[in-house]
Amino acid sequence: MTVLLKGSFPLFFADNIIQVPVIDQSKSYSMELSQRRTSLLLLLLFLVFKMAFQYTVVNPAFELHRDEYLHLDMGYHLAAGYLSVPPFTAFNSLLVRWLGGGEYWVRFFPALYGALTMVVIWRMVRFLGGGLYAQALALSLFVCSAFSRLNVLYQPNSFDVLVWALLCWLMMRYLQSQQGKWLLWAGVVAGIGVLNKYTVMVLLAGWLVALLLSSHRRIFREKALYLGALIALALAAPNLVWQIQQGFPVLHHMKELATTQLVHVNRMDFAADQFIFFFGGAFLIVAAFAGLFFYWPYRLYRVILLMYVLVILLLIYMRAKSYYALGLYPVLIAFGSTYWERVFRNGWTRYLRILWLAVVVLPFVYLLNVVFPVLSPAQIQEKSGKFAALGMLRWEDGKNHALPQDFADMLGWGETAQLAMQAWQRVPEHDRKNTLVLCENYGEAGAVNYYNRGRMPAAVSFSADYVYWFPPLDSLQYIVLVGETPSEAYRPLIGKMEKIGSLEDSLAREHGAPVYLLSGLSPQVPALLRKAVQERQRSYRY
Structure with a gap:
């Protein structure tokens, strides 16, 4: 008589009985649930830290930025468009006003949009099969990078990065599933993105050309693509009508910006800044390029590389400010972190994982009081050499000044x-x-x-x-x-x-x-x- 042990079942081949182990489904589900809870807890800890961090990196000696005052005033003059930005910021300012209008709420929303971008990155990493280490690495890089500097100021930029990240995430989902619903959602996000900042159209142009030049060009036979475009157009229509009625002031604004500010943009500095943004964590951006190019399971998403190159070239041609490209990097952070986890998964290399986290975090901590207005204006003057060495004292006029331009714009x-x-x-x-x-x-x-x-x-x-x-x-x-x-x-x-x-x-x-x-x-x-x-x-x- 054969005794069947728990966790096995018999297979009968002739007169032989072979005991084959099987997976205990309840135990597997319990482990998966535990991992999911741990992952969510990790995300929550990062989000809480992110929100608190954005409030601690501004010295009380500094006030709001000049642009923030303009954006807040728009909340008192609601319209379908404005000279410098589309209308989303004005309605966001109305919400700030309803909440009391204090500096706490002014700083809350860019921090919130940064935190939501972290959620998108976390979802991307899970989608790519990344584990807890990849998630921790990706979220650490987001916090310890130029994104946190961007999330200090109440400007359209933080929400713009969130929109770019969402569009890339939705395109990843479409490329994997070929389901048209993701293109419809992309249309919704694109329409809202246009109402926030027009630079999202550069990303859309990059995606469309990259898809046309790749094996994914069959997307142009998808009805959902054109329906998504109609959704985006419908959402952006009020602002488009306003632009027509006002004689397209956005074109005047772009021309004025080009002659007064962008003329001083150095194209080589633009390219260098793309790595400086991430301090010691720039290796993860390189890892994303390597993974997308060489790692076979990522072949479906190689079009992202082409899209990245096209958008960067277009921004360089336009002499755009280097931070305009920041929205490209959440998706690359996700790929880079997941690929890096795979590279350092087995053998003795897994013991190096803590080293890579340190490489991301420590340079950022060292430069914290330079990147952010943590120090008082007087202390910044005392350490002016450190600021000058990093090019922080160079203003839009191409000259060096006593304080970084953004910091000087927060005084008086x-x-x-x-x-x-x-x-x-x-x-x-x-x-x-x-x-x-x-x-x-x-x-x-x-x-x-x-x-x-x-x-x-x-x-x-x-x-x-x-x-x-x-x-x-x-x-x-x-x-x-x-x-x-x-x-x-x-x-x-x-x-x-x-x-x-x-x-x-x-x-x-x-x-x-x-x-x-x-x-x-x-x-x-x-x-x-x-x-x-x-x-x-x-x-x-x-």
Whole structure:
């Protein structure tokens, strides 16, 4: 009599009984569930760390960035489009406003979009068969890279990276399954992405050309591709209509950006930055290239390499800022980490795994106080050599300055707003309704509104979208002028010009910006201002 042990079953061949072990299904399921829980716990720990980290890397001496003030003001002027960005940021700003509008909530959303990008990377790694080590390596690289610097500021860039990552993830799912539903979802994400930042169209162009040039060109026979494109177009339609009505100001903005900022972009620096972004972890980007090119199971996704090259070449041709390409890297981080885990899986090489984590983390920790505004402005000046060696002191004008440009753009705004309030308080109470607060640039206008909103009239400027937000000027009696001195041509039209003060913070980008109270205005002033506003608005029409 044969005794059957638990975990085995008999096979009868002639007179022989062979005992063959089988997998205990309940035990297998339990192990899988345990691994999944561990993976989720790892993700949760990284997400909590990520959110907390973004709040700890900004020294209290720094205020919000000039761009953030403009973006927050858009929440008070909801529209289907704006000169500098599509409308998604404005609706995000409305949400910030509903939540109280404090700096905590301003910093919350870029950190949140960074955290959500980490979730996408985590899903990619699991999809590629990566284990806990690959997940830890991928998420560590995301935190210890330029992505964390990007997630400090309330700008469209953090959500843009999330959109690029999602599009690459959805395309991976389509390439693996050939199911049209992924193309429909890609259309949804692309449409929302266009409403956030137009650079997503560079990624879409790269994907389409890469697919056309690859063996995946059969995708162009998929009805779902065109339906997805229609979904994207429908979502982006309100902004497209706005652009048509306004004469495509985005083209004017791009031209202005090219002549004032992008002209200083060095194409070789752009290429070098693609590896500098990741500090010691750049080897994982190289590993992604190697895995996609040589590792047979990844052959289905080699089109990603072609897409990457096409997008990079297009951005270099456009003289785009180097960080515009950051959205390409979440998918490469996933491939690189998963491939690296496989390379160092067996034998003595698995003991080197902790070394690769250290290579990712330690250089980032060493450069932490240079990459982020952790130090006070005075401390940054003391360590200026370290900043200069890394090219951090070079501004868009191509010259070196005392602080990194982004850091200098986070100083002096509260002081400027206080000076504007002092000028406003000198206006007789019965004339305050006839007062215009006019600023030289959008940073000053946004800062005055952020700190003084509800206590004085909203500030405007001939800069950026503020040119569309001017109040009626018919009964103008006083002007609070922020950031500039009236030109000689206009002084005969001003009865009295009282200087209230000027920005004293020598490290602020607007250092020395004056604030005046103008009164005794000629009746010609309102007409001249209206004419200037109309001319400025016309200049934005392409």
